[in-house]
Amino acid sequence: MKKVFLYSYILWMIIFIVIPIILVGYFAFTQSENGVVFFTLENFRRVFEFVYIKVLLRSINLALICTLICFLIGYPVAYIMADKNFHFSSTLLFLFLVPMWMNMLLRTYAWLTILEKNGIINSCLALLGFSKINLLYTNQTIVLGMVYNFLPFMILPIHTSLKKINYSAIEAAQDLGADSFTTFRKIIFPLSLPAVCSGITMVFMPAVTTFIVPNLLGGGKFMLIGNLIEQQFLRIADWHFGCAVSLILMAVIFFAAIIFSFVDTDDEGGNLF
Amino acid sequence: MKFRFLILLAVFILIGCSKNNDEKILNVYNYGDYVDEKILKMFTNETGIKINYDTFATSEDAYTKIKNGGTNYDVVIISDYMIERMIKENLLEPLDFSLIENYQFIHSRFKNLSFDPENKFSVSYMWGSVGILYNKTMVDNVHSWKILWDEKYKNQIFMYDSQRDSIGVALKKLGYSLNTRDIKELYEAKNELVKQKKIVQAYVGDAVKDKMIGNEGTLAISYSGDALFCQSENSDLDYVIPIEGSNLWFDCAVILKTSCHKSFANLFINFLCQPQIALMNTQYIGYSTVNSEALKKLPDEIKNNKIYWPSDEEFSRCEIFHDLGEFIRQYDIIWTEILAED
Structure with a gap:
């Protein structure tokens, strides 16, 4: 019986993970002309042209900023929620999770109505006699949208790991004369580090590949790598180049995940590697 | 167990024409929200042919799926330049006009168009132009593409997030053809668009409708059909086909060579050309009809609206997209360079 489950899972993986990746590789390393398919590295050479590198670097840059902000906001929130004396922790957690029940597209659309020229913020400003300001369609708006969408992926793992910390370790530190900052620096933070690493990976990955956020909140003005891939498939039907860009992006994420996992030594699940 | 699964899968993939020939089924592939679905039901009621209806987002997307095989579509509704490419690549089946007697109702403007000069493979379905949608309360005297470069309208301009449409605007502004294969002209257009980027609020797709209706912008590139819809929601909006042309x-509608139900497909195209059906469709979609009988039956305020039915002079000012073949990559590179600019 066990075997049946195992085999069907393996089959599932082959059909939906292995074969698609092989297909992506096949398209990336080939080019077709007049129906004749031939092997080439041209697609990869093209990825390393200045303009595409610029797009890739901008995506990585924005994703890193987003990850950093998520960490700076997420860690204190997770810390407060994990505090035993904090009574609203489950309410707060609930509030962070509720928006995730909604489709990401809708959540991002909602920001449009808030930030638009005739949106909520600008209408309030106008009511108070201030002049309207341009809030939409900048790099900052893109980061805002990413942080909003991906923040829970940072908070949840950190929150879980902080909750699991054995309180006697903290008491021991206090008994030995550590002040609260030293306790945090030497005990709490190191124990939560693996979760921080999975949080970083889980925020960075969707942030670097997103194309909905820059489309809606960036007004399509700043091309990110996700938009570039979308464009190759939907707009000009160049699957070969699109696949090559996708493979490079996968490599970037893979290396990022490896770097993050160096610190990540917890083997109790919740991690990627 | 595993083996049986694989065989089943293979069978699913390999199902071809032969077996289902006599089944009364028709597979239709169309842009999203681009038919009054009541019409599909009416066709089934009238003929007993069941329709499997499927949609796509862009014609490139549809083309790639059809070209790579594995689909079983019979009738596809797709755009002009893509039809030109599909004829070139021998993907289309000539229509059987003895089954499409309603072809007589198609207005002469829409026969023998340049992408299918002998009108052997396609019957027009909807049509329109690209122009400037503008808000009369914020700007007047819009007649040229040049206004989209006017610093006065900084952050009030919406461009279209499609390569050929937006590059086409710059080409027309410079007096070049929309179908240019001259790399020098293309780079001139690029420089124009880079210059313009500083004053553009956003490059949007369908969202342009909400934006213009909500007074979020002054000027926008728009399809005539969308402009009509926007005007019906916000009467301050108007639309113009600029003097440089557009x-x-x-x-x-076309039939694929690989279709297994060609006679049904011809019947369906004939059905779409029935004046009453064409009328229902144009009123549902809001885009201009190609059917001269349907046009007559439309209410005056629609058929006399210049957005819906531009004059012959405006019509002759415009150009139709041609398939650029591999050269389309140059457009893609230029578009990427524009959007990669800071």
């Missing part, structure tokens, strides 16, 4: 587009 793009005219046609979406047409």
